[in-house]
Amino acid sequence: MPPLDWLRTFEAAARHENFTEAADELGLTQAAVSQQIRKLEAHFKITLFHRLARGVELTAEGDAYLPSVRSAIHALARSTEDLFGKKGSKVITIACPASIASLWLVPRLQWIIASRPKISLSVAAIHRPADYEAIKADIEIRFGNGKWEGKIATHLFSEVLSPICAPSLLVGVPEGKWQSLPCIRLAGRRSGWSEWAIEAKMSPPRKTAIRFDSFITALDAAKAGVGVLLASLPLSERALAQQEVVRLSPVELAMPIGNWLVRNPEVQMRAEVEELCRLISHSVASDLPF
Template sequence: MAILPPLDWLRTFEASARHENFTEAALELGLTQAAVSQQIRKLEAHLRVTLFHRLARGVELTAEGDAYVPSVRSSLNALARSTEDLFGKKGSNVITIACPASIASLWLVPRLAWIREARPNISLSISAIHRPADYDAINADIEIRFGSGSWEGKISTHLFSEVLSPVCSPELAEKIVEGKWQKLPCIRLAGRRSGWSEWAIEAQVSPPRKTAVRFDSFITALDAAKAGVGVLLASLPLSKIALAKKEVVRLSPVELAMPSGNWLVRNPEVKMRADIEEVCRLISHSVGNF
């Protein structure tokens, strides 16, 4: 049997992989950047592989490192959950909800006070998902996923559809000349979701050509739009509060309805506690109340 690396090295590896930056991992773990770098070097020497490419700014997982992360993260989370189950506060019954950071911040958080008011004795733990593999690692009681609604071994309940339309800050909108907002710089989102080209086909117009900046997170992209950086092809459900507060304004009535949507997902093989069932019901019920 292979000798396992020290737990501290694995925790440092997981944090470094998540942040893609040794300095940010050090801040999370309460270590120095030099200590993080040293632990990673020791782990690489122990495993006899290179886990990270060292870049000018941050680090990037190698193929071996990327393959190792899910197992390490899953093991650390399993250990943490077992410790909490065995030795944590008795009767706490914390319910874990895993969802993308944008859903957590822009859709779920505004509903939490209402959910807590309805069931004040329920304790919730929200885990932000950055990529699909994180769902398996966290093994949450409830998940909110974006997709077709079909995941093997899961029960899915539709929450809301994804609809896209261009928005920008009121200040930037004032600079539009003769209604030609397509000449403004646009904000793009990395990933596989539909974008400007698909919306332009729906609207039967030419898409914006000048890119101001690209983000990998809708939260930061929306913040950039609020700040007047450019025009964002925004998720209308996730921009509802920003639109209501006039932090951004719509530039076109044309909407692109995406085939994928957002779903409440749970594992049918796990016996559902009554409090988890109640939280699922409250989340589903909140869709029409906000």
């Protein structure tokens, strides 16, 4: 077995794909990280990283070794916390995209906490996929196809898109002519107006009011009357229930990917974490008092 410090450095360097960023996380110099990686490679007599102009990239051997190293480090950290950490109620961390946290999870927290008032929660907002590895949460909510290497995923809800807008935006607009209104667009790789228009067999709105990189701000803009938003119906349920926005069409675009409750199988979860997973799953069907 190589020294544990070398393995921690290997895991951090692989996660960041950069020796300098790994050094910042571990409190080392870049030279120290590079030296530890060289010693680890010499120990195994293999090359673990390709050195690139900017950053590093795992070799096939390094990529194959990483899951075992990561699993062992996580298991050791969890066992240390369970045995020697602060006694009493432990905080359970949930990592999820900011839009899921604000628009889907928060409305359900009152019901979850009322069901198990002794559970202590910490919600961490995710802004990029790499943040999941950095935070190392007990529970994750991820958007995708449900397949993440080394993870157990339970389906929560599907993504369904349909146009919505503020009631005030429809004043003076002839019935069924909302396509003439400006539309709100979202940046990023996701299904949009063109795909929905094909499903609805109609022309998409042509005039763009404004583009956002966040669904939260896009929904706020729709509620303010800025334009028509092709919205996630699950994330807009509160705004629709409170009539801050209204649906403009019964046509829905069902996306092939959805939102999943994700956890690590190799780490034995505490009973309260198992219970929280169950509560989150059951909250999908709960009647929320909007």
